[in-house]
Amino acid sequence: MRDSSEAKPNRQFLLISLFAGTLFISAALMFILQPLFGKLLLPLLGGSPAVWNTCMVFYQSILFLGYGYAHALSLRLSPHRQVLVHIAVIAVSLLALPVALPDNLAPPTESNPTFWLFWTLLVAIGLPFFVVSTTSPLIQKWFAQVGHHTSHDPYYLYAASNIGSLLALLSYPFVLEPSMGLAYQKTSWSIGYVVLCVLVAACAGVLWRARPIASAAQVESEPEIAAPSGYRKLYWLLLALVPSSLLLGLTNFISTDIASVPLLWIIPLTLYLLSFVIVFSKWNAPIHGLMVKLQPIVLLPFLAYAFVNPGDLPYWAYLALHLLAFFFAIMVCHGELAKQRPHTRYLTTFYLIMSFAGMLGGMFNTFVAPFIFNGIYEYPLMIVAALLLRPGVDFTLGKALWLQMLAPLLPLLAGWVLYAASDDLLVYFDGLVISLLALTLVTFLVKAWPVAYALLTGAIIFLSLGLHGLSAHTLYQERTFFGVLAVRESVLTDENQQAETYHELFHGTTKHGAQRLPAALAQIPLTYYSRPGPMGQLFKVYDSQDADWVIGSVGLGAGALACYAKTTQHWT
Numbered sequence: 001m002r003d004s005s006e007a008k009p010n011r012q013f014l015l016i017s018l019f020a021g022t023l024f025i026s027a028a029l030m031f032i033l034q035p036l037f038g039k040l041l042l043p044l045l046g047g048s049p050a051v052w053n054t055c056m057v058f059y060q061s062i063l064f065l066g067y068g069y070a071h072a073l074s075l076r077l078s079p080h081r082q083v084l085v086h087i088a089v090i091a092v093s094l095l096a097l098p099v100a101l102p103d104n105l106a107p108p109t110e111s112n113p114t115f116w117l118f119w120t121l122l123v124a125i126g127l128p129f130f131v132v133s134t135t136s137p138l139i140q141k142w143f144a145q146v147g148h149h150t151s152h153d154p155y156y157l158y159a160a161s162n163i164g165s166l167l168a169l170l171s172y173p174f175v176l177e178p179s180m181g182l183a184y185q186k187t188s189w190s191i192g193y194v195v196l197c198v199l200v201a202a203c204a205g206v207l208w209r210a211r212p213i214a215s216a217a218q219v220e221s222e223p224e225i226a227a228p229s230g231y232r233k234l235y236w237l238l239l240a241l242v243p244s245s246l247l248l249g250l251t252n253f254i255s256t257d258i259a260s261v262p263l264l265w266i267i268p269l270t271l272y273l274l275s276f277v278i279v280f281s282k283w284n285a286p287i288h289g290l291m292v293k294l295q296p297i298v299l300l301p302f303l304a305y306a307f308v309n310p311g312d313l314p315y316w317a318y319l320a321l322h323l324l325a326f327f328f329a330i331m332v333c334h335g336e337l338a339k340q341r342p343h344t345r346y347l348t349t350f351y352l353i354m355s356f357a358g359m360l361g362g363m364f365n366t367f368v369a370p371f372i373f374n375g376i377y378e379y380p381l382m383i384v385a386a387l388l389l390r391p392g393v394d395f396t397l398g399k400a401l402w403l404q405m406l407a408p409l410l411p412l413l414a415g416w417v418l419y420a421a422s423d424d425l426l427v428y429f430d431g432l433v434i435s436l437l438a439l440t441l442v443t444f445l446v447k448a449w450p451v452a453y454a455l456l457t458g459a460i461i462f463l464s465l466g467l468h469g470l471s472a473h474t475l476y477q478e479r480t481f482f483g484v485l486a487v488r489e490s491v492l493t494d495e496n497q498q499a500e501t502y503h504e505l506f507h508g509t510t511k512h513g514a515q516r517l518p519a520a521l522a523q524i525p526l527t528y529y530s531r532p533g534p535m536g537q538l539f540k541v542y543d544s545q546d547a548d549w550v551i552g553s554v555g556l557g558a559g560a561l562a563c564y565a566k567t568t569q570h571w572t
Contacts, residue, residue: 015206016150019143020160022199026135027164029192031273033099033125033132034059035172035266036185040101041120045113050366050481052265053248054114057362058121059129060244060355066133067355071348074141083204086138090197093127098190100124112481114366128193135196136161137351139203144344146210155280155341162276169270225343232340233353239337240354242385243330244361247272249379250326252365254319256376256483256508271327278331279338288335292391295328296447300440303457307380307464308436329386336391374477375484380461387454395451404452408459411439415463425470432467436460475503483507490514502526505559513560529560539564 038055045051069089073082101124107113140154150156176185228236251265278287302325305313313321342350369378395401418432419425425432439460446452473489486506494500505513514526529535542549543566550570553561565571 015146016157018199018206019139019203020157022139022196022203023136023157023161024164025192025196025199026132026139027161028168029189029196030059030129030132031165031168032172032176032185032189032192033129035169035177036182036189037099037101037121037125039177039182041117044105044107045117050114050252050370050483051117053252053362053366054117055121056248057359057366058118060359060362062126062129063133064352064355064359066130066135067137067348067352069130070134070138070141071352073138074348079142079145079207082138082142083208086134087201087204089134090131090200093131094194094197096125096127097193098186099128099193100186114481132193132196135200137348139200140351141344141347142203142207144347146206152344154344154347155338156282158280159277162273162280166270166273166277169266169273173266225345228342228346228349233349236337236340236350236353237357237360238385239333239340239389240357241361242382242389243272243275243333244358245365245378246326246329246361246382246386248362248365249369249376249382250322253376253379254322267323268326271323272330275327275330275334279334284335284338288332288339291328291331291335295332295390296444296453298324298328299457300444303440303443303460303464304437307461308440309433310468325383329383332391333386333389336389370479370481374479375465377465380458380465383461384454384458387457388451390450390454393450393454401451404449405455407446407449407452408455411456411459411463415466419466425467429467429471436464436467512557515560523563525560525563527560529557529563535561535564 034055038052041051041055073085077085101120105120107116136158140157143154143157144151180188247268250268254268255264278284302321306318306321306325310318337354365378369376418428422428439456443453443456443460446456472486475487475489477484477486479485484507488504488506490502490504491499492502500516502514502516504511505515511527513529516522516524516526525531525536527533531540547566547568550572551565552572562571
C-alpha cells in the first residue's frame, strides 16, 4: 500500500520561482543575443530589413529544432535519462563560449548573402542558441511532472518566458547597447549563459528527486486524455504561422515604405511578444473576446488611411495605424491559440507545432515571397489570412460559403471592367478612392460573416494597391535582398518653363536619384546629387585641386555620382 503522503502536492513558492526564473533568464538571453549579433553583422551587411528577417528565420529554425529535441526527449526517455542527456548537451555547448563571429568573415558580393548569413550564425551561436531554445518546452514539461499543486497547468510559466523576452528586447537598445561595448556584451552574455546552465541543472535535480511522487499521483488522478485531432493540430499551425509571417511582413513594410529607422523592427517584435504574455495569462478569456469585437472597428481607419488614401496622414500616424492593426490581428490569433492549448501530456507537441509554424512563416517571407513578389505583398496577404482565422469561420462547402466568397468578386470584377474599358483610369481617381472608402464601410457591416469580411478586405487592399500603382507611373519594379527598387516616370518643369518627362529611382518610398531623358541632358545630376547640392560642392572643390582622383562609389546613388566622372579619373 502506498503512503498517502507521497501523493500530496507540493505548494512551495520557491519551486515556482526556480522554474519561472529559469524560463525568464533563458528568454532574456535569447532576445539579447539576437540584437547583439545583429549589431555584430551590421558592418558586414548593413541595416537592411532583409538582414534582420533572415536572422529571424535562423532563430525560428533553431527554435524549432530545440522544441523538436524537447518533444523527442520527453516522449521517448524516462525523466532520469532526460536529465542525463540534456546535461551532456549543455556540457558540449559550453565549448562554443565565448560567443563571437568567426575571424576573417567576408559576405559574398556577387550573390544573395542569405545562405552565407545562415551558415555564419550557425557556426557562431548555433549550439548555445539551440540549448536556450530547448528551455521553454522542456522546463514546462518537467514542471508538469514535479508534483506541484499547479503542475496540471504549467502554461502560465510561458508568461514568465515572454516577459523575459520583452524586457531583454527593450533593455538592449536603451540600456545595454549604449552602456556596454560589444566585447563586454559578448562576455556578459557568456556569463549569463553559464548561470542559465546552473539553473537548468537545478530544475533537473528537482525532477530527479520528485518524479516518483508525481508519477504515483498521476497514475491515480489522471483520466485517459484523447490525443489532439489532425484538424486541431492544423488549426494550431495556422494560428501560429500567420502572426509569424505578419511580423516579418510588417517589419519589412514599415522599414521600406514608411521610415528607414535603425532598430525600428523592435516595435513589431515587442508587440508580438506582448501578445503572448497577455494570452497565456489568466486574463486571456475576457481580453480575447474584447479583441475579437474591437478588431473590425480598428480595421476601418486602417483600411481607409493605410491603403485606400494613405497620403493624408503624417508618417508617425501611418506607422501607428499599421502597428495597431497588427497588434489586434496577432492578439486574435494568439488568443485563439491559447484557448486551444491541450492537456500537459501533449504540451511539447503543442509547442513543437507552434515553433514549426513560426519557422514556416519566416521561411515564406524570406525564401518564397522575395522570389514570387516584386513588392512587399506578403504583408497584406497575411492581413487577410489573419481575418480568415477569426473565431466562427466555417469552411464547410455549401451555399453559405459560396455566397460569402461571391461578395469580394463583385468589386474585383467591377475594377477589372473599369480598367479594361478606360484609356486613362486616373481621370476617375478621386471617384475611385471615394468608392473604395464606401466599400470599406461595407466590410464593417458584413463582419458577422467572417469569410466575406476577410475576402472583401482583401479585395479592397488589392484594388487600392493597383490604383496607387497606376498613379505612381511605375515603369519597372524589382525586389532584391536589400529592398524594393522601382523606376517611375514623372514630370518636371525645364529651363524654358516647359513640362519635361524624366525618370526617378526609388528604394521603397525614398527617392535615390533622377535622370532626364534627352541624350544631351542625361548626364546632368539631379536631386541631392545636383551641382548646387552637397555632392556638387564636394566635387567642385576636389576637381579644383586635382583632376586625377581615384574614386570609389557604392550604393543606389552611384549612377548619379558617375555624372561627375572625368576622363582623367579612375572610378570604381
